[in-house]
Amino acid sequence: MTPDLYVVGSAWRTVGDDTDLQLDELVFECCSAALRDAGVRRHQIGLAITSSLDLYDARSISNALTAPAAAGYLNDELRVEGDASAALLVALAGLAGGAVDFAIVAGIHVPEIGGLAERAVRRLDQHVSSYTFDAHLDRPVGMTSSVTLGLHAAERIDAGQARFEELAAATAAEITRGAARRGTRPAVTAAEVAAAPMAVAPLTELMLPAASAGVGAVVLAAGVSARRCPRPRARIAGWGSATAPATANPGWLADPGAATAVARTRAYAMAGLDHPAEQVGSVELTDLSPALSAEIRSALDLDGLDAPRINRSGGVRANYPGIANGLLRVVETLDNLADDHGGVAVVHAADDLCGLVSSTVNVLVLEGV
Amino acid sequence: MRDHAVIAGVGFTEATSPRRQELSKNELCRLAVDRALEHAGCDRRDIDVVIIGDIAGFEASSVAARTIAPALGLPPYTTVLPICTGGTTGGHLPNQAAALIRAGFAQRVLCVAPNTFDGPVDLQAVINTNSPMVMEQPLGMGAVHMGAFFPAAYQERYGVTDADFELLATKNRENADHNPFAHVTSALSAEHAARMVSTPLRLGMVCPVSSGAIALVVGAESVVGGQAGHPVARITAAQSISDGYLGGKRRDFSTFEVVEVMARRAYREAQVVDPRSEFDVVELFNPYAPMEFMLMEAFGLCPYGGAPELLRKGVTRYGGDLPVNLSGGIQCTNPGVAGQISPVAHIATQLMGQATARQVEGARRGLAHSTGGTFFQFHTATVLERVDL
Amino acid sequence: MSETSTAALIHDVRWEIDYRVRLGRAWSRFMRGLRDRKLLASTCDHCDRTYLPPQSYCEACYEPITRWQECEPVGTLRTATIVYQGFDGGPQAPYAVGAIEIDGTHSLLMHFVGGVDLSDVDAARKALRGGVRVRAVWADERTAAITDIAHFAVAPAQP
Incomplete structure (x- = not known):
């Protein structure tokens, strides 16, 4: 039987040179927007999965900085080193296995290189x-x-x-x-x-x-928890x-x-x-x-x-x-x-x-x- | 198909120092995988997903899963899932395998915990970059110094002595004498062990840099359980917890506060009511020996401040009724991600009745833990139970 | 073939990337405050937790933070370790690092602790016990960095 899983909220922010936010502040902004979109509060989230790479974020174990901002504080939290869709599948597993009712997935790609013009971002991405x-x-x-x-x-x-x-x-x-x-x-x-x-x-x-540089977040939920959300976006x-x-x-x-x-x-x-x-x-x-x-x-x-x-x-x-x-x-x-x-x-x-x-x-x- | 997740096969390689390691990372991982598959009675062609951990910056290749996976001889298009959460990476591997199996996404998952520390020319310099950049790193805080904060506060609060810590470190080295996969044993010279590193940590309380790999075969109970030819270890709780970023978020360094929160969740999940009597064997992540006391307390195995007494009474030694770190723990063997998964691997072999170190007769339930990140921001807990099939 | 050894070869591998890290709203303001000898904390609008180092959001109640306050650079040492074996690129050992609760905050600030003779381990450990009061000693040259505070002194120094 296919588990009954939904996207119940999302947010996307393309990040440009004009941002004055630190990496975790960007993540907080995007994840809190996704939670608002979902009509879900942080304390309902049981699982926070992030997709990021230390070598973009210029920090060793960079999810240490971003996890609390991604609703991971005192939560089950995990960082996947691959495309954010892989992080999404990991979150779906947590929902399908019954471990949690709500999960959030964050994808973070804001290279810490001072400027975020397309060529500069590509140069770092190719370097990595x-x-x-x-x-x-x-x-x-x-x-x-x-x-x-x-x-x-x-x-x-x-x-x-x-x-x-x-x-x-x-x-x-x-x-x-x-x-x-x-x-x-x-x-x-x-x-x-x-x-x-x-x-x-x-x-x-x-x-x-x-x-480009950007941060995205989606809120996922299972079954009735999802259908009771104000605006479920899609069934997976x-x-x-x-x-x-x-x-x-x-x-x-x-x-x-x-x-x-x-x-x-x-x-x-x-x-x-x-x-x-x-x-x-x-x-x-x-x-x-x-x-x-x-x-x-x-x-x-x-x-x-x-x-x-x-x-x-x-x-x-x-x-x-x-x-x-x-x-x-x-x-x-x-x-x-x-x-x-x-x-x-x-x-x-x-x-x-x-x-x-x-x-x-x-x-x-x-x-x- | 949704099912319970069980560890059916465990593959260790012998630990040594990175300098003496003759195998490449890929060869070492392949060896651990071969042993785990053979132990599980599992064909590599049946693996659905391989989860591989790394710690960025410690290895010659970023996202080491990319270069390791092709060396494992798995079927074409096998999904590779790379995970990196610093010092809990290894602890997350079996937990995540259990999540995929319980969800019905996979039936056989291979977990590969590589030898993370073989690459860097100056490992300590790399590990030291793990303290929070900008805010705390400029203050001379490297890994061992972060590790020293906790026992310093613990000692002060509960009147625990340096001698208690030394007794604990000695107990673990004696345990390691019986573990063929251990790196440091009681052969360590007393003079070396006594050297002060960062108060109150002395060299004998600090883990070595080891080389070795560990692999696990985790599968759906009804699929892999009967193939192994030995009891398997069901994962009955798989939890992790993430604290705030800066070291200053810990508030109280005399305990691992968030472990208490995680333990409640793990015990709820595994239906453990009285952890002191319900666990037969425990492995706690102890790169700095005193952490073992503090973790026992945060896991509710004894009252706060009460762990040294259990050691002195012999309760946590081999033959006691709550043996802790019979493998010798991370204090004796730390090959990075392989070190982080090792508590789960050792507990699994205990429950199978095939202990790597001294066997606890009739062991049915065990607890495994890992931790890492800046100032031990992240922790994982895994509760395992013996299943006879 | 001149090479007949079968021993494993070793390759030198080096990573080199230059980064420029943006400190963002909270830490930029905090660091500029240090340059001006001001210790700034932020307080959550929602739950009243006060953070030092400050932050622009509260991870506990997950609300934005907009309230700021200046703190007297005085606090209580919660724990300390004295480093006798440092690391390459770090300060010259021995040095002491402490976790300091600045009065009126709900978090700990990590910093050097000075004003104690570290040559005698046991005496120094006694002097740096939890509960000791400490005060910031500002660096003469300040560059909007955490080291704009030279250290926290155990014997209260004149500001």
């Missing part, structure tokens, strides 16, 4: 990514998250499976769409995307995810998780959608989605380069989905808050469900600590309430 790769085989030869995306895109273009002009056009459309929502980049044309500085050939800077009808192969395994390059397909199979089976392209109203993808989009869509069995239903928020090329991305995709999906007055939506989230290599993919199926 290089430290995440194996110290003896991969790091010395320059492997980073972006390099895996460049390798993949180059291979697809060389094989005739992708065209640079199409990637530029798709990227421009997404960035422009996102500019009207939570996007951090202004609207652009395909020509501007193509003419942007080359980042990891063949991908230009604008084809890479729009690196299905979820699945899988981790992609490591560097030496050719699978990450040959079939980067494979882990997505494994996660999707579990999530759809749980949610009873048998004709997803007809049943799904919107999908938010973590397709880290435009050359990946089609492969991820196929892996989600959503080839037939109408274009306007895909990445309505603009996706990761409109706003990509690193390790907190999974929560932003959930928050955007909650908006999609509200716009659609309900229905079924899919969230695809994957961490990019090592880009396509050994990335953990989570697929969620949300139903409007």
Whole structure:
């Protein structure tokens, strides 16, 4: 039997250079907004799960600073070093297992580097990514998250499976769409995307995810506790998780959608989605380069989905808050469900600590309430 | 399918100093995993999720789970869950495995606790960065100094003597003599042990830096219970607690205040009414020996200030009716995340009747604890019970 | 092949990242106060807990904090440890670190404790027992950092 679990509140804050708040103050602001949205008080929360990394937060055991701000004070608390969607699944386990009735999940990506311009954030994220790769085989030869995306895109273009002009056009459309929502980049044309500085050939800077700083929080609840909340946002009808192969395994390059397909199979089976392209109203993808989009869509069995239903928020090329991305995709999906007055939506989230290599993919199926 | 979570397999590697360790981190973790799988009678192809702990900044690679997981020979696409909560990382691994199994998200979870401390050239310098930056780190507060605050206050409040602490440290080293996976034993020279580090802590009361890995197979009772060929250890309570950030939030350093709160929750969950009589064996996280007294009290195993008397009466020694840290504890062996999971691992083997150290005959229920973070901000508790299948 | 050893190789691995850490609302105001020889605390609007170091939210009742007050830099030592073996980059040992409850607050401030001869361990430990009254001694050069207080002196010093 699928456990009866809900998102009952959420908050998102994209963080810019104008903030005067310390990291924990930002987390408090966002988590208290999510609790207000949920109509839930801190003392009802039994479990606080955070997604963050010391190397972004510039502090050893940085969740020591942020846990009390994330409603973790005197609570069961845990920090996951992966995309915030993994933290969300851990919280769901606590609810499904009956340990708690309410849980909060916080995703934190506010690099402590003095300035939060896109290039500065990406530079740190890539720096940390290089430290995440194996110290003896991969790091010395320059492997980073972006390099895996460049390798993949180059291979697809060389094989005739992708065209640079199409990637530029798709990227421009997404960035422009996102500019009207939570996007951090202004609207652009395909020509501007193509003419942007080359980042990891063949991908230009604008084809890479729009690196940003942000904090997100969602409040989750089980069963009646959730349904008694003033504004339950969505029922979490299905979820699945899988981790992609490591560097030496050719699978990450040959079939980067494979882990997505494994996660999707579990999530759809749980949610009873048998004709997803007809049943799904919107999908938010973590397709880290435009050359990946089609492969991820196929892996989600959503080839037939109408274009306007895909990445309505603009996706990761409109706003990509690193390790907190999974929560932003959930928050955007909650908006999609509200716009659609309900229905079924899919969230695809994957961490990019090592880009396509050994990335953990989570697929969620949300139903409007 | 939702079910009780049981520890079915435990894999230790022999502890040594990082300098003498000949295996790489990946090799050591693989060895611990192989032993845990064999002990559980479990095929690695059946693992659903692997949870791997690390402590950022202590290792050559950030999020060490990324580089360790591929070395474990697990099936393609096995979900990898990296956890880091500082000094409680290891304690969280079995607790989180239990959460996934109780929720029905997984049936067989592998917990991998690596040898965290093998990397840094100057480990102490790295550990010292754990004290709160900006506010408390500039005040000369490293790990051992944070650790000294508590026994200093405890001594003052309850009139506990340095000799009581030394007796405790000696008891643990004698226990470690019987644990083949221990690092420091009673071979430690008395002169070395007596050197003052930070009052009232002397070197013999402070843990060594060890190298070693531990892995656990945690599974759904109805799935893995019958395969192990030995009794398994059901996780009947899995709790953690998080205090405020700065050391100054502790208020009263003469006790681990928040452990009392966590213990109440753990006992409620496991239906423990009288902890003093209901536990057969206890392992408490004691990188600084005096913590054992303070934790016994916060866990309600004796009145506040009463722990030294239990030691003097022999109650907490081997053969007593509440043996504490028969493994020798963290005071004798501390390989980082592997050290943090070790209380659970040792209790599990006691309940299986296959103790790593001296066996408590007929042990049915045990308590395991870990702690860490700045000024012991975080704690975990795990209650385990023997299940015969 | 000139290398025939099968012993494990060792690679040197180094991390190097430069950070610039934002202290935020509460700590920025606190640190600037120290520079001006003022010890500032904040009090929760909701539950009246007073925090020193101050904070802009209360983790206990989970409400924002907006009330500030200046405290007399006097308090009670709750516990102390004397460090005889320090660490690289830390202060020169021996030195004493104390947990100090500033009068009128509900938290502890960590700081150096001075004015005690640390060469005799037993005598020093007796002098630094819990309950001893202490007063801040300001540093001559102040830079909006926690060390703008040089230490807390056991024998009340003139402010």
